[in-house]
Amino acid sequence: MTGGPGPLAALRVLEVGHILAGPYATMLLADLGAQVTKVEPPGGDLSRQVSDAYFASLNRGKRSVRLDLTTPGGQDRLHDLVRESDALLVNLKPSAIHRFGLTYEALKPYNERLVCVALTGWGMAAGDEPAFDYVVQAATGIAALTGAPDGPPLLPGYSSADNSAGLAAALGLLAQVVSGRGGQIEVSLRDVMLSQLNYHASVWLNDGVAPRRLGGAHSYYVPAQLFPTADGHLALFITHDGFWRAFAAEAGIEGFPTMTERAARRDEVIAAVTKALAADTAAGWEARLRPLRVPAAAVRTLPEALAQAPDAVVDAGGLRLVGSPFRVTGYEPSYGPPPSLGEHGDADTP
Structure with missing residues (x-):
């Protein structure tokens, strides 16, 4: 990196999660200089099974420690890591978060100043109902607003709920860290997507006017x-x-x-x-x-868009990825490679 340490160089974050929302949140923090340690189960994050490129797009620049949190040894090692950390971000089902002792109440005896973020689909009190990105988009009104007026509802072509919730979780984590107090933060995909329907929801709640599907057109601005066009x-x-x-x-x-x-x-x-x-x-x-x-x-395809923005593409250990969306004067992230499973610690056996 150039220009000295990143703005979050003093921040030590643990991540226990999988696939997209949680790993995306902590990768944004790592890009800004935070030391992120990914706590993975014996089989690793499920996204490792998708492809190397997929895993790298969410986990570059992190450390990996492999722990079996169902064992006493795994729990002991977790508590050691907690003592050395500022924050823990968990992206699991509520029952698993409680079962593995990944809440502030469970971890407070090991680090009273720890910030714990629980990133779930519907909220910690809502149970374990499946909450995949597309399911949440359908349940919160996103799909109903997307598509042609006379056609079926549609889903955006990327994981908007997971990515948005990841951004919100990173913000919530930093807000509590800045406060100087430990504590529990909850972020759910449902709440984030309803929040992003801000003016649509406000008009319905206050004026009784339901939003219409307009084929991607804005509800108020015309055109x-x-x-x-003649082409495209x-x-x-x-x-x-x-x-x-x-x-x-x-x-x-x-x-x-x-x-x-x-x-x-x-x-x-x-x-x-x-x-x-x-x-x-x-x-x-x-x-x-x-x-x-x-x-x-x-309207461009993604390959065309990337060709138009070469400065957005970075090298992360030999893999070409889209870099951090945050441009900090005087700081350039190093964009290290994603970690191999258990590269920085392996205690998955009793």
Whole structure:
């Protein structure tokens, strides 16, 4: 790394979890300099079975200690690690969190200042009902809002609930660490996704207006959605009248000068914009609108997007990965490789 230690260099974090949400949370902390020790069961994190690239994308730069938490020896080693740590982030079923003694109440005798984060699907008091990402998206209204108005509900093409919950868990952990007090933090995928439906939920709760599926269009801003062009699709996001004036002049569209009128005449606006955009390609419109500061972008595939952002790709022990989203002045993460199972300690046998 360059520029000295990372902003979280003094932070020591234990992770007990698997697959995505919890490991993503602690990887973000590791990217910022925290020492993260991944406590894995004898068979390892399940994501090791997916692929090396998948595992690396969530676990670079961590340490790995293999423990069998069902044994007295495993519990003793866990308590040793707790004494040396600032925080513990657990991503397991509530019953397993309690069974393995991974709560603040259970670990307080070993480290009163320990911050414990329980990252679950539905909350610690909700039981062990399965809570995979897509299930939570369906249960919280995300899928019902996604897709064409006359089509079936759809799911986003990536794990939005797991990733969002990981970000929230990392924030909760840091908030309690900053307080200087130990304690228990709970974060659930359900609560995070309902929180992210903020304005949709507020309008329903206060005005009784349920959100509609608009094919990816914004509920209030018009036009703000994907449009077909002569070649490819264009994302256009007109949020105020100044953007509209610049876009309409370039596209040759007359009328609809105010946000209120555009919202009231949504179908007419969409029809006019669709007709105008058919005259050029998505790439052509992006090139024309960018100098005008109109929010627009051609729809790209992930390979195309990565080719456009080479500075976002880093090397982590010979694997090419997307780097940290946090850019800290004077600090460059080292992006170490993911650990082999039990590389930093192996006590899985009685």
